[in-house]
Amino acid sequence: MNEKPSFRSGFVAILGAPNVGKSTIMNHFVGEKVSIVSNRPQTTRTKLLGVATREDVQIVFVDTPGLHRPRTKLGEYMMQAARDAQEGVDAVLFVTDAQRVSPPELMQEALKMNCPRFLAVNKTDLVTPEALMPQLANLSGLGFDEIVSVSARTGENMDVLWRLMAGAMPEGQKYFPDDMITDQPEQFLVAEIVREKALRSLSEEVPHGIGVEMLSMKKLSENLTEIHANVYCEKESHKSIIIGKHGSMLKKIGSEARADIERLLGTKVMLQLWVKVREDWRNRSGDLKTLGYVREE
Numbered sequence: 001m002n003e004k005p006s007f008r009s010g011f012v013a014i015l016g017a018p019n020v021g022k023s024t025i026m027n028h029f030v031g032e033k034v035s036i037v038s039n040r041p042q043t044t045r046t047k048l049l050g051v052a053t054r055e056d057v058q059i060v061f062v063d064t065p066g067l068h069r070p071r072t073k074l075g076e077y078m079m080q081a082a083r084d085a086q087e088g089v090d091a092v093l094f095v096t097d098a099q100r101v102s103p104p105e106l107m108q109e110a111l112k113m114n115c116p117r118f119l120a121v122n123k124t125d126l127v128t129p130e131a132l133m134p135q136l137a138n139l140s141g142l143g144f145d146e147i148v149s150v151s152a153r154t155g156e157n158m159d160v161l162w163r164l165m166a167g168a169m170p171e172g173q174k175y176f177p178d179d180m181i182t183d184q185p186e187q188f189l190v191a192e193i194v195r196e197k198a199l200r201s202l203s204e205e206v207p208h209g210i211g212v213e214m215l216s217m218k219k220l221s222e223n224l225t226e227i228h229a230n231v232y233c234e235k236e237s238h239k240s241i242i243i244g245k246h247g248s249m250l251k252k253i254g255s256e257a258r259a260d261i262e263r264l265l266g267t268k269v270m271l272q273l274w275v276k277v278r279e280d281w282r283n284r285s286g287d288l289k290t291l292g293y294v295r296e297e
């Protein structure tokens with residue numbers, strides 16, 4: 001009698017400081033960009049799922065906002081999202097940056113969890129092995145079940161990390177069908193793409209105050225989608241920066257976003273962006289709700 005090979009499935013929460021590469025790691029495993037990535041801290045603002053399905057295992061990653069001390073209502077929402085993500089998962093992956101390892105206190109966020117606990121020391125492409133070795137030795141006594149040094153950028157050792165996590169998943173059925181890679185609706189992904197392009201193009205203090213509100217998304221024909229969205233910022237001076245000289249910055253953000261959205265939707269896209277000043281929106285419950293930063297019950 002042939003036994004059917006067992007299938008494993010489970011949830012893995014990804015936790016860590018801002019900007020360490022949590023979303024990049026999740027996207028690598030999912031094989032698509034489901035979570036936006038930028039070199040600005042606090043890029044991810046909500047908890048979101050990325051589903052990676054292989055022949056013998058399905059891992060559902062829960063990407064989270066970077067752990068930080070909140071200074072706005074949005075920040076409080078973000079930290080709540082990171083806490084909510086810890087509920088009911090089968091394993092936790094704490095991510096740290098090989099160039100600047102997080103303090104042990106922050107790692108407690110993962111170590112206190114009652115499940116297999118993995119530590120990924122990411123961005124090894126930016127450090128020498130000589131610098132990495134002593135770091136790894138220091139981390140070995142902290143209580144993680146496995147420590148893996150990886151580079152989400154080059155892919156180095158990512159297969160090792162995958163195998164360790166896959167082995168820790170319980171036997172079970174798929175939670176999601178093979179072609180489903182995230183729990184987020186298209187509208188959210190589109191808004192996030194616009195925000196990503198804005199984060200990547202803008203410097204200084206502007207990015208933190210960016211929010212994108214989808215106004216409408218209409219399929220005009222089989223091959224054309226029309227999208228209208230508001231880009232929020234917190235000051236008139238920020239608005240001028242976002243629009244740029246003769247509208248050049250907004251045009252750049254719009255055309256970069258359009259290219260990605262066209263790939264996502266598989267149609268041509270007409271993208272209209274309006275820049276709106278909403279003073280202190282990150283502390284206003286109404287604005288947070290409009291932008292989707294509300295806790296699901």
Ligand SMILES: Nc1nc2c(ncn2[C@@H]2O[C@H](COP(=O)(O)OP(=O)(O)OP(=O)(O)O)[C@@H](O)[C@H]2O)c(=O)[nH]1
Nearest residue numbers: 018019020021022023024042043044066123152153
């Ligand atoms: N060189 C290098 N850069 C990386 C690597 N992984 C991620 N990055 C870069 O690090 C920056 C932050 O990556 P994210 O994935 O947005 O980091 P995050 O931890 O999700 O950040 P938050 O959402 O802000 O908490 C981006 O510019 C990435 O391209 C890596 O392995 N090597």
Ligand SMILES: [Mg+2]
Nearest residue numbers: 022023043044
């Ligand atoms: Mg992120």
